[in-house]
Amino acid sequence: MTHHKVIDDLLTQKKLLMITGKGGIGKTLITCALAKRALTLGRRVLVVEQSSVEQVGALLGVSGVSHEETWRGDLGVANFTPSGNFKDFITKHLMRSGLLEILVSNKIVHSFFTAIPGFAELMLLGRLYYALNLAPGRRPDLVLFDGYASGHFLSLMTTPDAVLRSGLAGPIIKQTETVKKWLNDAAECATLYIAVPEDLVISETVEFLPALADRSSVKLAALIMNRCLPKHLGDSESSGSGASDSVALGFLKGRYERQQHAIATYNKLASGSEVLNHLPVALLPELGAIEEPMNDSLVEALLGGYDGDK
Amino acid sequence: MAINDTKNSANGTKDAVGVIAGPLVDRMLRSQRVVIIIGAGGVGKTTSAVALAIHAARLGRRVALLSIDPAKRLAAALGIELGHELRPVIFPEAAEIKGALSAAMLDQKAVFDGMVRKHAPSPHIADRILRDPLYIAASTNLSGPLEYMALARLQELAESPEWDLVVLDTPPDSHALDFLARPNVLSGFVENKVMSRLLKPVVMAGRAGLGRVMAISEKVLGGITSVTGFGALKSFGEFVLLMQEVIEGFHRSGERVIEILRRDSTSFVLVAAPHKAAARAATALSRELGAMGYMLDGVVFNRCLPRTVSHDAAASNADELAILKVRARSEDQVVEGFKDGLVGLQKGRAMWDVRIDDQTADIHTLDGILKFSKLYAADSSD
Numbered sequence: 001m002t003h004h005k006v007i008d009d010l011l012t013q014k015k016l017l018m019i020t021g022k023g024g025i026g027k028t029l030i031t032c033a034l035a036k037r038a039l040t041l042g043r044r045v046l047v048v049e050q051s052s053v054e055q056v057g058a059l060l061g062v063s064g065v066s067h068e069e070t071w072r073g074d075l076g077v078a079n080f081t082p083s084g085n086f087k088d089f090i091t092k093h094l095m096r097s098g099l100l101e102i103l104v105s106n107k108i109v110h111s112f113f114t115a116i117p118g119f120a121e122l123m124l125l126g127r128l129y130y131a132l133n134l135a136p137g138r139r140p141d142l143v144l145f146d147g148y149a150s151g152h153f154l155s156l157m158t159t160p161d162a163v164l165r166s167g168l169a170g171p172i173i174k175q176t177e178t179v180k181k182w183l184n185d186a187a188e189c190a191t192l193y194i195a196v197p198e199d200l201v202i203s204e205t206v207e208f209l210p211a212l213a214d215r216s217s218v219k220l221a222a223l224i225m226n227r228c229l230p231k232h233l234g235d236s237e238s239s240g241s242g243a244s245d246s247v248a249l250g251f252l253k254g255r256y257e258r259q260q261h262a263i264a265t266y267n268k269l270a271s272g273s274e275v276l277n278h279l280p281v282a283l284l285p286e287l288g289a290i291e292e293p294m295n296d297s298l299v300e301a302l303l304g305g306y307d308g309d310k
Numbered sequence: 311m312a313i314n315d316t317k318n319s320a321n322g323t324k325d326a327v328g329v330i331a332g333p334l335v336d337r338m339l340r341s342q343r344v345v346i347i348i349g350a351g352g353v354g355k356t357t358s359a360v361a362l363a364i365h366a367a368r369l370g371r372r373v374a375l376l377s378i379d380p381a382k383r384l385a386a387a388l389g390i391e392l393g394h395e396l397r398p399v400i401f402p403e404a405a406e407i408k409g410a411l412s413a414a415m416l417d418q419k420a421v422f423d424g425m426v427r428k429h430a431p432s433p434h435i436a437d438r439i440l441r442d443p444l445y446i447a448a449s450t451n452l453s454g455p456l457e458y459m460a461l462a463r464l465q466e467l468a469e470s471p472e473w474d475l476v477v478l479d480t481p482p483d484s485h486a487l488d489f490l491a492r493p494n495v496l497s498g499f500v501e502n503k504v505m506s507r508l509l510k511p512v513v514m515a516g517r518a519g520l521g522r523v524m525a526i527s528e529k530v531l532g533g534i535t536s537v538t539g540f541g542a543l544k545s546f547g548e549f550v551l552l553m554q555e556v557i558e559g560f561h562r563s564g565e566r567v568i569e570i571l572r573r574d575s576t577s578f579v580l581v582a583a584p585h586k587a588a589a590r591a592a593t594a595l596s597r598e599l600g601a602m603g604y605m606l607d608g609v610v611f612n613r614c615l616p617r618t619v620s621h622d623a624a625a626s627n628a629d630e631l632a633i634l635k636v637r638a639r640s641e642d643q644v645v646e647g648f649k650d651g652l653v654g655l656q657k658g659r660a661m662w663d664v665r666i667d668d669q670t671a672d673i674h675t676l677d678g679i680l681k682f683s684k685l686y687a688a689d690s691s692d
Contacts, residue, residue, distance in 0.1 A: 024352020288633035289640030
């Protein structure tokens with residue numbers, strides 16, 4: 001078993017990795033596996049999600065996940081909330097807690113801020129910046145952000161520009177400029193895109209990634225192809241275990257054929273695309289189902305190499 | 311588009327057979343006025359919404375389908391363009407669709423612009439709103455306004471004698487419930503016109519200057535401007551004032567929409583995938599739905615391992631089938647666990663659930679989606 005060098009390099013060299021992809025594709029699972037791998041590689045890592053249904057805790061075996069970071073050794077977990085981000089911006093980032101009482105306690109002011117387009121997105125990006133660069137005490141080496149699904153993620157990443165164009169001023173603009181500059185720094189921040197080898201997903205991926213690369217300030221660093229079936233399913237002879245004519249094996253072989261078709265389609269389209277041509281792709285195996293919390297052998301099974309790898 | 315994956319359309323692959331709750335699904339589609347499809351992203355929600363709408367048309371109803379999770383390929387399969395207007399879907403005669411289906415897959419910016427033009431007091435003001443930088447940011451980056459307008463459209467269609475049934479496909483992710491709660495959020499926004507009362511002085515002060523507005527305002531206003539800068543308040547204030555008419559128009563429909571959503575003739579259908587994380591999201595969704603006073607009538611589990619495959623895998627010791635065994639066991643646990651979690655939420659209403667097989671054939675063609683829609687039917691003999 002060999003680990004993907006591209007993944008290990010990102011985990012050891014970057015400070016912020018944002019994970020995105022179409023819904024239901026395994027973003028959260030992969031984020032958690034990457035966190036455990038980063039831990040093994042000696043990094044202090046914080047996993048951040050911003051979700052109304054908290055999902056990371058169950059996978060990592062951490063209970064009571066909230067907006068405040070929960071640390072177990074060098075692995076931290078947080079589920080950021082929009083109002084928490086706003087509160088942190090005022091009290092921690094601007095360090096003006098007196099202002100907070102006025103701003104947060106007042107219903108009118110609260111609706112004002114929730115109604116500004118892009119405000120919540122900006123606060124989230126600012127909060128990620130804060131966690132890595134400003135927070136007092138021991139900060140993480142790496143933040144893994146279990147990002148939104150593709151379309152929503154693109155809005156998140158284009159928000160700094162929208163706010164800069166919108167005529168806002170004051171500390172918000174100052175903060176936006178700082179955050180934007182930092183997100184632009186390819187040495188520190190990168191995006192990982194998750195897909196699965198199915199025709200429909202592949203064609204959406206090939207359409208979406210150039211738009212993401214064009215409009216998002218964060219560099220697209222790799223494509224992770226999740227749920228790949230093992231290569232031996234493509235052998236014309238079955239492996240002699242007596243399952244050769246079974247419905248179940250037929251089902252798997254059919255799926256494998258479609259997977260190979262999708263991968264071939266990707267390769268063909270990627271070779272004609274400036275963005276995709278040099279984008280590293282890491283294949284991860286199909287595991288059937290995921291035990292929670294995930295243990296080390298599951299992380300190894302997922303990230304420790306896929307037997308269809310070249 | 312780079313490739314056309316709809317050409318190698320479905321054939322040669324055995325049609326999957328789900329465990330059918332057909333009679334209850336049919337009863338819902340025959341009797342209800344509104345069916346709302348909710349679910350997290352990536353569970354096949356839009357496909358299920360289209361399939362249920364087609365099946366209702368098969369049962370003889372005149373169906374309007376609204377999707378605000380536009381799937382270009384599904385739209386192409388149905389032969390409609392993305393857009394605000396309902397377009398009739400033309401079925402081949404052999405499909406034996408007794409009723410009719412029209413569908414609209416709403417495009418965010420087009421819909422928002424259309425509503426601004428409709429509600430703004432004059433074309434001049436509409437133009438100003440459409441040029442406002444905050445409006446542009448909102449209409450291209452935020453789905454909120456779109457979702458709100460989809461509800462307004464739902465109300466319009468549900469009250470029109472032209473349609474027997476309206477099927478609404480809600481946004482993906484966990485946003486579905488924000489979406490359903492939005493009428494309330496917006497009500498709060500326009501309540502007593504607080505926003506415009508607060509912001510009017512700021513806009514007026516565009517001429518009078520900053521000093522004056524600080525004199526008018528209290529510490530609240532000072533507090534906001536110290537974070538956003540004065541420019542933001544002015545710009546946003548103008549936006550709100552310009553939007554006043556529009557927002558009030560939305561607000562008026564919003565109250566009626568809530569009433570429609572709570573009617574007995576409205577059903578909610580939850581679409582889920584049979585794995586733990588998806589079930590967790592689905593459980594949360596169904597509980598919140600109950601708390602909001604909306605009724606969940608059915609659950610669709612998409613992408614289930616076909617029974618024939620899981621039985622076969624269970625009986626075999628072959629290594630290569632281990633993945634399937636693990637998956638089959640996990641799916642059963644998840645589905646049963648999820649259903650147990652719903653007990654007590656349904657307040658006496660009979661709830662159905664359907665397991666739909668992982669589709670091996672392409673369902674992004676009209677032929678494919680017609681076949682797929684039969685999986686929901688009471689008579690699934692073919």
